[in-house]
């Protein structure tokens with residue numbers, strides 16, 4: 001369990017929430033869990049009672065016929081009614097409210113997401129707001145979405161692999177499609193999840209909380225680990241949050257990681273211990289990520305993209321700068 005918590009840095013319950021619509025989903029998850037717990041306990045007790053009470057034993061024959069008690073019938077009807085309420089009264093309104101209200105085209109950031117085994121490709125229309133044409137015949141390692149460069153609309157388009165930049169406080173409208181098999185686009189911290197199906201383009205939309213820029217989230221996930229408890233497998237996803245000093249010598253600079261693999265990590269931690277460092281102050285390099293939630297092949301586990309969230313001004317700056325010098329980043 002500790003290993004699990006250390007590896008997620010998201011805590012024991014649902015991950016932190018950074019989108020505007022996610023509160024109602026969390027409420028539903030909470031209600032379902034409490035309800036399941038409430039019916040699990042009495043039913044487990046009743047199950048054990050039946051096993052004991054109706055078993056064959058000296059002087060008593062096992063009972064094979066179902067019991068016909070009114071209490072159990074009422075309990076079953078009560079559970080069915082509550083489950084209908086969960087579906088009709090809670091779940092469907094949340095879904096309907098979400099699905100019936102896509103953001104208006106002039107107010108949203110529209111993007112294309114093209115999934116493939118095993119990476120996420122992001123296509124931005126650039127400052128002109130027009131997506132360049134794509135053709136499957138043009139797809140190559142350096143052009144993963146097959147963007148047609150002879151199309152004038154593609155001149156300022158931006159394509160990124162496993163790197164997704166998003167603005168906060170502005171509706172985001174993603175058009176999801178896949179080049180090969182079924183994937184599932186999932187941002188756990190935004191409560192966004194949608195299957196991605198080849199041959200179809202499925203839209204999904206959400207708005208990121210105003211204060212949820214990557215730069216402001218990262219320090220919130222700061223953790224302090226005493227050196228005697230610091231093991232590489234627990235800290236490998238984290239980086240130094242501050243300059244670590246021993247007698248004015250910087251032994252681990254802010255932003256440095258704890259070694260790329262087990263051997264290097266062990267060595268580094270040993271060195272730090274020898275130098276007399278007593279604790280590590282760490283934070284995730286990037287707290288937000290997109291994962292694939294559909295088992296899509298043998299490297300499904302590494303189908304992850306980093307999400308960087310920016311203020312409106314920073315995002316506009318990124319968009320303008322990136323569209324001027326189109327560069328393909330394929331190994332993020």
Ligand SMILES: [Cu+2]
Nearest residue numbers: 183292296303
């Ligand atoms: Cu996948």
